[in-house]
Amino acid sequence: MKAYTISKYGKQPLTLSELPIPVPTDTQVLVKINAASVNPIDLKRKHGDLRTIMATEFPLTLGHDFAGEVIQTGSDVHRFKVGDRVFGKLPDDHIGSFAEYVTVEAVNIARIPAELSDVQAAAIPLVGLTAYQALHNYLNVQPGQRVYIPAGSGGLGSLAIPIAAVLGAEVTTTASPKSVDRLKALGATTVVDYHQPNFLTQLGTFDAAFDLRGGQELTATFDHVKPGGRIVTVNGFPNRAFLKDQAITTNSKRQCGSC
Ligand SMILES: NC(=O)c1ccc[n+]([C@@H]2O[C@H](COP(=O)([O-])OP(=O)(O)OC[C@H]3O[C@@H](n4cnc5c(N)ncnc54)[C@H](OP(=O)(O)O)[C@@H]3O)[C@@H](O)[C@H]2O)c1
Numbered sequence: 001m002k003a004y005t006i007s008k009y010g011k012q013p014l015t016l017s018e019l020p021i022p023v024p025t026d027t028q029v030l031v032k033i034n035a036a037s038v039n040p041i042d043l044k045r046k047h048g049d050l051r052t053i054m055a056t057e058f059p060l061t062l063g064h065d066f067a068g069e070v071i072q073t074g075s076d077v078h079r080f081k082v083g084d085r086v087f088g089k090l091p092d093d094h095i096g097s098f099a100e101y102v103t104v105e106a107v108n109i110a111r112i113p114a115e116l117s118d119v120q121a122a123a124i125p126l127v128g129l130t131a132y133q134a135l136h137n138y139l140n141v142q143p144g145q146r147v148y149i150p151a152g153s154g155g156l157g158s159l160a161i162p163i164a165a166v167l168g169a170e171v172t173t174t175a176s177p178k179s180v181d182r183l184k185a186l187g188a189t190t191v192v193d194y195h196q197p198n199f200l201t202q203l204g205t206f207d208a209a210f211d212l213r214g215g216q217e218l219t220a221t222f223d224h225v226k227p228g229g230r231i232v233t234v235n236g237f238p239n240r241a242f243l244k245d246q247a248i249t250t251n252s253k254r255q256c257g258s259c
Pocket residue numbers: 039040041126127128130150151152153154155156157174175176177179194212213234235
């Protein structure tokens with residue numbers, strides 16, 4: 001099969017390689033990929049930005065999200081059959097959706113709803129799971145709460161806003177003026193233009209924030225969340241406590257360059 005691979009970290013183009021079609025284990029399915037989406041993490045993996053927390057063996061086939069068709073099932077897989085249209089996100093230690101075929105654990109896929117094309121379905125898993133995990137599992141967003149989601153016009157924000165709205169939140173986001181109508185249609189109550197000076201002073205206070213920006217904008221967000229409120233960020237740098245939690249030590253193969 002054809003697959004887009006890298007054999008080292010860097011900004012060089014991907015290599016179009018010829019690889020064997022993988023064989024599913026008893027609990028996996030083999031999927032013929034019809035669509036794969038590109039997320040910022042694919043570039044970060046390619047450039048080596050995540051080498052401290054994600055081990056990589058080269059050559060590496062990139063790509064997390066996919067949509068396609070089941071063409072073979074492992075002997076213990078009963079929820080899916082050959083021909084099913086499925087989509088999913090590959091685990092961090094088994095990525096590779098920029099290829100013609102991929103094996104994936106059956107627990108990591110779902111059937112594609114009939115109203116979605118393969119291209120639409122492939123755009124959902126990583127951003128959808130990230131947004132759901134942040135808003136539901138960690139922020140525990142409740143009806144009537146005010147939630148701040150900066151940078152709402154990107155791939156992640158475009159799913160985070162409707163998920164927060166469905167959970168009953170009143171959503172404030174930041175974006176360029178061209179995106180205001182689209183973000184309001186997705187469920188945002190207030191859209192603030194982040195190009196304006198001091199735009200943060202227009203925001204008021206929030207019960208929770210899902211930060212997609214990091215850096216100084218994350219720091220400033222702390223002044224806009226009520227005491228006892230929560231902030232989840234997808235752009236913080238891992239600290240020593242995180243690495244300890246992940247069992248990554250300064251002596252391990254997955255060495256922390258900043259410790
Ligand atoms: N994709 C995921 O599932 C995922 C998971 C974990 C972490 N992340 C991280 O989350 C971040 C966002 O991901 P994404 O997929 O949504 O990225 P994206 O699709 O590239 O969207 C980024 C958006 O940010 C907006 N933007 C740029 N500068 C801004 C600013 N100063 N204030 C507010 N908005 C600004 C731009 O909006 P305008 O066009 O309106 O200017 C752009 O549409 C990335 O750093 C990514 O690594 C993503």
